Amino acid sequence: MTYALELKDLRKSFGKTDIIRGVNLAVNAGERIAVIGPNGAGKSTLFNLISGRLQPSSGEVLLNGQRIDGKTPFEINRLGLSRSFQITNIFPKLSVFENLRCGLLWHTGARYSFLRFLKNLDEANARTEELVRQIGLERKRDVQAVNLTYAEQRALEIGVTIAGGANVILLDEPTAGMSKTETSHFIALIKHVTTGKTLLTVEHDMGVVFGLADKIAVVVYGEVIAFDTPAAVRANAKVQEAYLGSSVADAQGAGH
Amino acid sequence: MLKLNDIHAYYGKSHVLHGVSFEVGKGEIVALLGRNGSGRSTTAKAIMGLVHAEGQLEWKGQDILRKKAYEIAHLGIGYVPENRDIFPKLTVSQNLLLGQKGAGKGSRWTFKDMYEMFPRLKEREHTEAGVLSGGEQQMLTLCRTLMGDPDLIIIDEPTEGLAPKIVELVGQYLQTLKSRGISVLLIEQKLTIAMHISDRALVMGHGSIVFDGTPDGLRADATTRKEWLEV
Amino acid sequence: QKGETVKIAMIEGLSGPFANVGQNQLKSWQFLAENLTAAENPAGVKFEIVGMDSKSSPQEALNLLKAASDQGFRYITQGNGSNVAVPLSDAVGKANERNPGKEIIYMNYAAVDPILTNEKCNYWHFRLDGDTSMKMEALTSFMKDQPNIKKVYLLNQNYSHGQQVSKYFKEGLARKRPDTQIVGDDLHPLGQVKDFAPYVAKIKQSGADTIVTGNWGQDMTLLIKALNDAGLKVPVYAYYAGVSGTPTALASGGDLEVYQIAYNHSNYTGRMNSVMVDFQKKFGDDLYTFSIYNGLVALSNAMAKAKSTDPVKVAAALEGLKFNGFNGESEIRKTDHQMQQGMWISKWQKVDAKNKYNVEKTGYTFAPVKYLEPFVASTPTSCQMKRPSAG
Amino acid sequence: MANSTSKRSMSGGRIAIWSLFAVAMIVAPLIFRSSLALTILSQIGYLIIICLSYNMIFGQGGMLSFGHAVYTGMGAFISIHAMNLAAEGSFKVPLVLIPLVGGIGGMFFAILFGFVTTKKAGTTFAMITLGIGELVASMSLMFPGFFGGEGGVTSNRTYGTFMGANFGPQIQVYYLIAVYCFICTALMFAFTGTPLGRILNAVRDNPERVEFIGYNTQRVRYFAFIIAGFFAGIGGGLAAINFEIVNASDSLSGVRSGGYLLFTFLGGATFFFGPIIGAVLLVLASVLLSELTKAWLLYLGLVFLLMVMFAPGGVASLIMMNLRVVKFGRFKPFLPLYAGLIVTGALLVVGAAALVEMVYHIQLNAALGPQVHFAGLTLDTSSMGSWLGAAAVALVGLGLMEIVRRKFARAWGAAQEYIEAEIKRMEAA
C-alpha cells in the first residue's frame, strides 16, 4: 500500500555535522502523528526536508507514493502538503481574511490570474469565510495580521496552513507560547480542522502530545528511536531517558 | 535591591501597567505569574527602560526610571526577553561575546562555564545562531545574558519550547545562580517549576500585582489561582 | 522699430551639471545686449534676455518653449547640447507651422551637430557656431601644412558628437594629407571614465605624435591630467579646452601642448578685447562664447533690414545676411542657415607680452596660432530648406 | 486594501471618486488654458500611468527598482519609430494605438530584463536594476541608428486622423492622454483586486511563506514586472506622442528612474492613489518650481529630507490620516490649528526663502546689482535691513509655528487616542 508520507533513509548534514541521520518513517493516511524529541534533535529540520525548504543530502521523501525530494516548496505544496512554522510566519500587512484567502488561492485554481477579480471568486471567498469561522477569528476578520495577539497569530498560522486543503499537514510547535486554556482550545481547533487529514506535529507539551496523537515518533539526535502508540512510547525506557527526563540525566549526552 | 513603586507603563497611547509595586531582594528568586497579556513582559521591559514608564523605580538605591537600557544593563541588571532575540547572522560564540560588557574581565561567568552548562552550545559554537533549533536558541539567550555578569537577572518565559528534561535543568541552574548571590525575577507560565524553585511568587492581573506571597501561600489561595491563573 | 524691446528667452541648463557654462552664457547674452554700440545695433532695439532653466533636459526645454511662447517671447536661444537643440529646432518648426502669427526664431549659439543644418535643417533655426564638419575642415587644413604631423590618435566620447569629430576628421585628413596615418580611433562612453591612464598607455604604445579630441568637461580635463601625469608630451588638438572650468583644471595640470580649434581665441584686440576685459571685470568670469555677439549683431542687422521685429520678416532678412562679426565679414548661408565664418587655431600657453588675456586667472591664455578664412572652413550642406509659403 | 468579498458591485463612494477623477481630467484644460498648462497637464497624465506602474512593483511588490526609465524609455523609442513607420505608410497603425505599441515595447524589455532581475529580491534586485539602467543609458548613446544619437528620434504625430482629430493641437493630444490615463489607472486599480495582485502583496510581505502556499515567488514578481513594464511602455508611448521626440538623455537616464522612485514615494507608495499625487508633484516641481526660483534644487532636497523624516508614508498617508480623523468626526478642532500652521509656516517659509534667495542672488547675479525681487518685495542684498528683516520673519514664524505645532500635536494625540479607543470598542462590540 502507499503511505500518505514516507521517509526512506533520509539524511541531512550541514557542513560536517550530520543532523538527520537516516530517518525511516511511514505514515498512513488520516493518522495523527506527534514528533517529539530533545531540543536540537532535528525535528524542525525534518519538517524542512519534507516541505522542500531544505534539500536532503540523501534519501527519499514520498508523498502518496510520489517522490517529492528535490522539489521546491511550492511544487510540494501543490501536491498536497502544507506546513506551519515554529516562529509565526504570516503576511503581516494583510488582513486576517486576506491571509487566509492567499493560502487557498492557488488551490482554487486562481493561480497567477490577473484577469479575474478576487471578489468574484465565489468558491475561494466562501471557503475563506468558512476558515475565518473555523479558526475563530470572525471578529478580527479585517484586522491586519500584525495587530493580532500572539495566540490569534498562531491560530492564523494554522489557518493559512490548512487553507489550501492539503491532505498532509505539518505543524511545528503549534501551541508554543500559549497558556493552558488557550492550548486546550487550540488543540480542539487543530483536531477539528484536520479531521480526515494526515497530521504531523512537533510538540514539547506532553499534555498536547498525548491528547492529540494516534502515534508518536521520537526523534533523538537525528534518528527515530521509537515510533509507536502513546502508551507504548510513554513506557519506553529509552524515551524516558532521552527526553521525558524522569531522572536528571544529561539529555544532551544522548546519542554520543 | 530592586524596588518598583506604582509603576505605570504605556505602549504609545495604550496604558498597560496600572501601578505595579513589588521588590526583589538579594539572592532571591521571585516568580512573576499571570495570564497571557496580564503585563508581565511589560513589567520586565519597564525595568529595563524599554517602554515608557512612570512611577518610582530603584535599583540598589538608585533611581533608574529615566535611564537608558544600556545604562541600566551596566548597573547590573540582565534581561532575557521572551522572544529570544538572538542575533541570527552571528555565530553562537559571537552572540555570547556581545553579552559581555567591556572586556568581560572579572565576570563570574566565562565561555567555559556556559559551554559546560549547555554542552549542546559548545557543539554549535561556530554555527550561525539563526539556524539553531528553537530550544538551542533559548539556551543561548540565557547564557548571553549571564555573560554580562548581572546581579539581577530578569528571565521572561525561559522554558518555552524546551524539552521537559531541559526545563528541569533550567530550574536547577536558576538555583545555582541564586547560590552565587544573584537575584532572579522569573516570569513563567509553567507553574510547577516556578512554584518549585522560587522564594516568593507574585501574581499579576490586568496590569497590577494581585498577589504577593510565598509559593505555599499561593498554593493555598485557591481563589487567586482560579481568578488570575486559570489553573 | 527703433527703441523697441526685443525679448529673447534663453532656454538653457542653468542648474545641474552644466550650470556653470549656462550661467556664464546667460551673463554673456545679457552683458552683450546691454553693451552693443550703435554700429553693432543698427536697428536700435533693446534686447532683453531672460534665462529659463531647462536643466539640460530636452523635454524640459520643450516645456519652456511653450512657456516662452505663452509669455509672448518670439525669439529663443539655446546652445549647450545638440540633444536639446535638435528637439528644440524640431519643436519650433512644428509650433510655427501650427500657430501661424506666433512664429518663433531660434538662435542656436553652440550646438554643433551638423544634422541641424543638414538632414534636419529648419527655416526658423539659425546656427551661429561652426558645426563639427566646419571645424574639422579647418583643423585638417591647418594640419595639411604641418609636416611633422604623421601619426594621429583620435580619442572621443562615444556619442554622436564624438563620433562626428572622428568621422569628419578622418574624411578631411584623408583628402588633404593622405600620407598621415590614423594610429588610433578610440571612443569611450560619455562621462564614465574616471582615470584616463589606460588610454594614455594605449596612445603611447601607438606611437602617436598628435591627439585629436572632441572631449569636453570632465572627459577633457581628466584626459589632460592623465597625459601630464604620464609625461606623454604629445600635442592635443581639442575642441572644448576653453569652456568654463576646463582652463582652471588645465592650468593645474602641467605644460602640455594643447591647441584649440574654435571660431575665436582669447587675445583679440580692439572691440572684442574691451568686451572681454569689461566682462571679466564685472563678473570675475571669462566671456568665451563669442557667437553670442554675432547673434545679437546679426539679429539687429536683420531687423534693420526688415524694418521690423516681426520674426517672420526677420527670419527672411536673416537668410543670406552679411554682416560684420567679430572675425570680420560673416554670412548666414541662405541654403542651411549656417553662419559662414573664419576659424582659429589657438594654443594654450602662459600669458606673455603679446597675449595678455589671463584666462580664468590661471596665468594662461589661448594664443592665436592661425586664422582660417571662412571659405576654408566652409562645408557643403544637404539641407533642403522648406520655406513657409508666403502669406 | 479595501476589498470586500460580497459581490456588491462598485460602492457608491467608489463610483463618486472615479467620476470625480474623470471630470477633473475633462475640465482641467478648460480651466488652465495656456499652452504651457496644457503640456503640463498632458505630462501629468502620462506620468500618472508611469508612477502607478512603478508602484506596482515598488509599493505593491516590494521591489525597489532604480531602472524603471528603461521600460518607459524603450516604450517611447519603439513608439516613435512606429509613428515614423506609420507616417511612411509601411506599418499602418493609427496614432491612437501607438501607446499600445509602446506598451508592448516596454513589456518586451520587461520580459527580457525582468527574467534576470526578478530572480532576486531586496538589495540584490535593486542593484541589478541600477546596473542594467546604467548599461542601457550608456549603450543608448553609442547606437545612433536606433536611438538617434544626441538629438534623439523625431516624428510627426499628425500623420492621420481619428474621428476628425489630427492630433496637431495640444488639446487633442491631451484628451488622448487623458483617456489612456483613465483607462490605465482603472486597469491598474483593478489589478490590485486580482489574485496575482494580492499574491504580489503577499510576496512583498513574506516571500518565504508564499512558497509554502503553492506560489513560485519569482514567477509572481516576474509577471508583475512584465505587467508594470507594459504600463510603463504605454506611458512612454504617450510621452513620445506628446513631445514628438524621444531622446536617450531624457528617456533612459538614471536620473529619470530616480525621479520616478522619489516622487512615487513622496506621493505615497502604500496607497494606490499615492503615485497619482507623486506624478502631479513631479511635473510641478520640475516645470514650475524651477521657474519660480533658482534655488529649486535646494528646496527640493529639503522637502525630501523633511518629508521622509516626518511623513514617511508620503502625501497620501497624510491625507488618509486626516480622513480618518474626519471619519470619526474629530476634524473640526483641527481647522483653526491647520490655519495656524499654514500661516505661521508661511511666515517661516517666506523668511527663510528670502534669505535663500538673497544668498543665491549674491552667488549668481551679484554683478547685476543688489536688488532681488521676491514674493512681490524688493530685497537688497547690500542692506543689513533686508537680511535682518528676513531672518526676523523666519524666526518669528518658527517660534509661532512651534507653539501651534505643540498644540496641534497634543490635539492630534488626543484625537488618535479617541479613535483607537473607538476602534477597540467597535471590535469588542
Add this chain to the structure above:
Amino acid sequence: MEFFVISLLNGLSYGLLLFMLSSGLTLIFSMMGVLNFAHTSFYMLGAYFAYTISGVVGFWPALVIAPLVVFALGAAFERYCLRRVHKFGHVPELLVTFGLSYLILEVVQLIWGRSVVPYGLPSQLEGPLFTIFGTQFPKSKSFIMLVAVLMLVSVWLLLTRTRIGLVIQAALKHPEMVEALGHNVPRVFMLVFGGGAALAGLAGVIGGNTYVTEPAMAGAVGSIVFVVVVVGGMGSLAGAFLASLLIGVLQTFAVAMDQSIGGAFQSLGMAVTDKTFGYELLQLKISQIAPILPYLFLVLILIFRPKGLLGTRED
C-alpha cells in the same frame, strides 16, 4: 611586456582609487545596511573643505582636519536625520540620503561656486615618483594607493579587533536587545556613519587635487562605488577590496582590446558589413565599453553569485 606592466600598474592604481572611494560606503553599507546615496557627496565635501583649509594652513594639516569636519557632519546627519527614519526601513533611509545629496550639492555650489576650484597638489606630491619604460608614474597617484591600503588596514582592524561590527549587525536585528546587553547602540551607529563619511572625506582630500574638484565630482563616481561594494559582496571589506582591484585591472586591460564581435565573425569567414543586422552592436569594440564593463560585471555577478565575490549574505 612594457605595455602589460604599465597597464597592470594603471589597473592597480585605478582599483585602489575605487577602493578608496568606496571603503567608507562598504563600512556603512555592510554594517548598517544603509545604501548611502550621499556617500560621494561626502567625498566632494572632503575635497572642498581641504581646498579651503589648505589655503589657510596648508595641505598636510588639511589632510587631517577636513576628514574630521566631514566626520562631524556625517555624525550629525546620522544623529538628527537618519536615526529618525531608521525604524521605517531601508527605503526611507536611502531616500533621506538621496535628499541629502541634493542639499550638499546645492550648498557646495553656493559656497564655492559652480565651476572648478583651483585645488592643486602640494609640492611634495607633484611630479613623478618613478619612470618606467619612459612612462612616468605620478606621486599623487602613489599617495592614493598608499592611503587606500591604509584605509583597508584600519577598517579591517576596526572590524576585527573591536566588537563594533558585531554590535551593529546585532543591533540591526534587535536594537533593544543589544541595548539591554549594555551597548550604547545609538552612539555606535553615529560613530560608524561618521566614520564612513570621514573615509569618503579623506578620499576627497586626495582625490580632489589629484583629479578635479568641481560640483560634478560627486555624481561622476556616484554609481561606480555601489558597483564595487555590491560586486565585492555586502558585508565584506575584503570583497570590496578584491572587487576594486578586479574592476580596475579588468577595465584597464579592456581599454587595450580592440576586438569586437563582428570582428570575430569576420575572422571566422562571415561577412559583416554595415548592412548586417545589429551591425552597430557587432562593431562595438571591447575598448569602447571598457568604462561601463563594471556595470555588466555587476549584473552578471548578481545573477550568478548574488552574494558577491566574498559576501556572506544575500541582502
